[in-house]
Amino acid sequence: MSFSANHLTDLQLADLPVVIRPYGKDKQRTALDWKTGWLDQILGMRALLHPEDSGFHFLDKTGKIERTLSVQTLDLEAKKAAGMIANYVKAGSRIVLLGGNNPEFFISFFGIIYAGCIPVSGVSPALSGAVRHLKHILKDSQPEAVIGLKEDLSGFSPFCSDFGGKWLAIDDREDFAPFFKPLRESRQAAAFIQYTSGTEGKPRGVPVSHEGISINLHRQAEEVLSVPTGAGLTWLPFTHDMGLIMGLFFGLASGNEGYIQQPEHFIQNPAGWLEAISSYAIRSAAGPVFAYDLAVEALEGRADHLDLSCWQVACVGSGPLHALSLQKFIEVFQENGFLASTFRTGYGMAETTLMISSEMGLKVKNFLRSEMAKGSAVPARAEDKESEITSLVSCGKILPDHALRLRNPATDQWLEEGKIGDIWVTGPCVAKSYIGTFEREGNSKTQRPMLFEQDQAGEIWFRTGDSGFLLEGELFVIGRVEDAVIQEGKIFDPYDLAEEVRYAVRSFQAENRQSSRIEAIVIYQEAGNLHVLIEVAAALKEERQAALAASRRLFEICGTRSIKVFFLPKGGLARTPNGKLRFKASAEKIRLGDFRTYGEYMFGARDLKTTEYEELEWLIP
Structure with missing residues (x-):
């Protein structure tokens, strides 16, 4: 499918904030200035200036390319979806996404944006607990509609009889004329709603602002684009913050091709992740620690066929970073060309848009377990017994224009470096509140801890629920406060x-x-x-x-x-x-x-x- 630039008269090049950005080896090209642009412009700009880009390749369970979605096609199909949405839903409404890692999810997401509505991250149908997850999101976010493929809608709608909104089939978009009228009232307004994974209880809806996503992409690019550009790969669900932002947004914004796997295929065959990296010369791929563990278990002693020297950026996050796991991954795959410097460790969550700190390479430091148990991070010495030592991975320094502090939960006092406490963060990428009727499991409305707090200067601080400490300006995260053993x-x-x-x-x-x-x-x-x-x-x-x-x-x-x-x-x-x-x-x-x-x-x-x-x-x- 092709179309001319006339289809994009609603995107005037003169009105777009542009910069010249590195692309490929010793190359440069015009791109959107993420620091000042709007979320809809990430796709529109790329389709207008670089319609030749192939965009995204979707892999089947054997690792072969099953479908390809160019940025040009994505932009046009999203406009058709917007035409359908605008016919049924008023501007400013929330719309929940029901979809897996397929082209229709991308089309639906930007269709909602183009229609002047707000996407809600929603549910991946193939993952466990999907019905329960969807019912909670529908009740909490109060959307006007759910959008997805007909087969998914027909499978889920009977279980959601309490929902009085519309069920919109993305399959029907061909019947509607293209439409483009995104909301651009405030860069601090919500561009989309990202639901948390629900580690501690019910998922919470986080409003992610245009400003927050733009700054986060900009800061990611400062690290990722510092090495030669190339294709990215993700298997993470698009309904997850890391899957959506690193799998879709960053690929669009950076100009790189994206290869997409299904999360259920990764769980069934973790080896397929690294095999795809090797086969398609992937430069950037991300995952939580358990993904690296599963890859080791699946391929240790059986990886001679892999060439991982192409892999330049291996982001790891979405939970505590286990030093032994990451060191084992290096040990197993260094013969295949994987380097310790490939790791990009970091800390973040939906409430911080994605990333709030990062570190290039794998930096592991040893501390005395007995002193940490008493609240102090004391570095281990060479003569200390190995059984008395615990190893922690540095999550790096905090993003510019952001701040992180540690607080003693018993006294509410801020702590100095080297002291262990609750992690609080603030800055333009940090959410100011949740939406809906969020309630912490196991706590009454009057007893739950304060998660957002305004200081005397008017800054909103977010309590992450994790414990950790700062050492020489670097963050070390220990784990969830509520999970601690006392x-x-x-x-x-x-x-x-x-x-x-x-x-x-x-x-x-x-x-x-x-x-x-x-x-x-x-x-x-x-x-x-x-x-x-x-x-x-x-x-x-x-x-x-x-x-x-x-x-x-x-x-x-x-x-x-x-x-x-x-x-x-x-x-x-x-x-x-x-x-x-x-x-x-x-x-x-x-x-x-x-x-x-x-x-x-x-x-x-x-x-x-x-x-x-x-x-x-x-x-x-």
Whole structure:
């Protein structure tokens, strides 16, 4: 499909903020100035100035290109979608997206923007919990319509009988004339609503402003475009902030081709992610830590066919950064051309648009676990025992024009560098509030913690819910405040404890670790006991001894004298639709008996004694 520039008379080149930006090796070309542009202009500008760009390639489950969507076609089809939307929905309305990683999602998203409405990130139909997720979003965001493919709408609408809005089939857009009238009232106004993944409970709707997305793209480009340009790849759901912004917006804004995989295909075959990177000479690809773990498990010892030397930017985020996982990835794939400098670690979330800090390369520092438990980040020395050390990954420095502080939750006092506290952030990329009727699970309306707070200067600060510290201006994130394990006034990171458990039970896995691999570990407190939930692909040999080894290691670290270990089959732990572990929901499944196990084991103080603790026997009842 082709069209002339006459189709774009609504985008006057003279009215567009443009800059000259690097593109390819020793090349430059005209592009949108993201710092001052509007979200609709990211697509319109690219289609107007560079209609020859191929845009996006959608891969099937074998990794072959199944469909291609050029930016030229995307722009025109979005205008047709806007014509359909404007016929049924008034300007300024919210419209929920129901769609997977396909061209129709892109067309629907920009169709909503072009119609002067506000997209709501919505639901990917193939992911677990999609119906529950959609029903919550419909109730919370109060949209005028849902848009998606007919087959998806027909599958979901019967479960949403309480929704009184319209169900718009993107398939019907051909019946409508192109339309273009985006909202441009304020750059601080919401360009779209991004729902969080719901790690702690119900997903929350975050208004992402035109200013916030523009600045975030600009700051990403300062790092990503500092290396030779090339194609990007994503398997992350477009309904996820990292999938939408890095998979769609950044590809459009930077002028690079994008290769798109389905999230369900990645889960079924993690090796296909790296195989696509190798096959299509991908330069930029991103994922959470668990994606890198799954790739190692799928390909360790079987990666001779891969060439990863093309991979220049490997963004990692969307949860705590595990040093051992990322170091293992480097170890396994360095023979395939992957370099430690390829990693781009960072910190961010939907409430910060995406990225709030970043670091080029993988910077790991060691700290004394005992001092961290007391609230101070004390760097380890060479003579310190390895068993007393925990390794953390730097998330880099905070974005310019933004600020980050650490607060003591008990005293509400701001903390100095090196002290561990709750992370608060502010700046143009940071949301000022949620939409809808958000309620924290497990808290009444009057008891839930304040998440947004205005200071004396009028700046809105957001409490992220994570704990961490600053050291030499760099951010180190420990984990979720609510997930912390507290023993005798000392605070322990459950992710750090999980890594220790993983190491303690390694010798009990089958020789073929792929068949008995540890999928995930959740550790939490319940009625004075420490509960350890270990999700494994298959039952371990000598299961009780494995559980005892894990429990003794936890006793050594934090002195816990009552530990219960559960071995769960694959899928036994609760996760968000995007794959993040849900600690509270996992604990609730155990509490309600809504689970099956390979085995469960309870250990008391006498079980946990080891030779080195026998001299302390008088302390153990």
